[in-house]
Amino acid sequence: MSALTFTNQTPYITQYVVTKGEQTVARLPGIAQGATLTVPSDDTYTVTATTILEGNTYTSAPITVSGAAGFLAQVKQNCEQGTYDFEMLKQASNAADQIVFQKTTIGPVTFNISKNGVHLQSVVVPDSFRNRTLKIGSEYSIYAVIKGVTTCVTTTTNPNAAVTSLVDNTDLEAGYFTLSVV
Numbered sequence: 001m002s003a004l005t006f007t008n009q010t011p012y013i014t015q016y017v018v019t020k021g022e023q024t025v026a027r028l029p030g031i032a033q034g035a036t037l038t039v040p041s042d043d044t045y046t047v048t049a050t051t052i053l054e055g056n057t058y059t060s061a062p063i064t065v066s067g068a069a070g071f072l073a074q075v076k077q078n079c080e081q082g083t084y085d086f087e088m089l090k091q092a093s094n095a096a097d098q099i100v101f102q103k104t105t106i107g108p109v110t111f112n113i114s115k116n117g118v119h120l121q122s123v124v125v126p127d128s129f130r131n132r133t134l135k136i137g138s139e140y141s142i143y144a145v146i147k148g149v150t151t152c153v154t155t156t157t158n159p160n161a162a163v164t165s166l167v168d169n170t171d172l173e174a175g176y177f178t179l180s181v182v
Contacts (some may be wrong), residue, residue, distance in 0.1 A: 002159035059087035068093035
């Protein structure tokens with residue numbers, strides 16, 4: 001199994017954020033000085049959908065998928081019970097490098113993406129039959145927030161990369177940080 005490894009070599013707590021294309025794949029809690037955290041880099045994630053209908057909030061059952069996928073959220077009549085059922089269906093993506101979100105409900109639908117029970121990202125689809133997409137790819141983009149400062153973004157295609165936050169000791173003004181990727 002592939003995994004990204006994150007290490008903090010600064011005297012401050014470091015929080016890493018990792019995206020793959022437009023999809024957030026990791027939003028790590030703060031890592032203390034000298035600490036290391038390993039995160040699986042597989043493409044498995046879970047999606048749920050939420051909407052409001054006649055003042056009631058409906059949430060779909062979760063669907064766990066890997067890679068490109070399509071999701072359709074819809075409200076269906078349950079004629080036997082005289083109620084509504086809100087469901088999200090998994091569909092094929094119309095592009096190999098995209099996650100596609102669509103809804104047929106009147107109100108907006110929020111699609112929530114999580115991994116291992118941790119919420120990573122939300123995508124809101126306000127209009128029926130209009131797709132919202134997230135591009136996914138093979139390149140990881142990584143940045144960190146250290147002492148309230150966001151580092152420059154660094155990239156890698158290595159799903160087993162080791163990322164270390166460091167105090168930047170170059171000619172820049174004191175207090176800058178950098179990320180090293182191996």
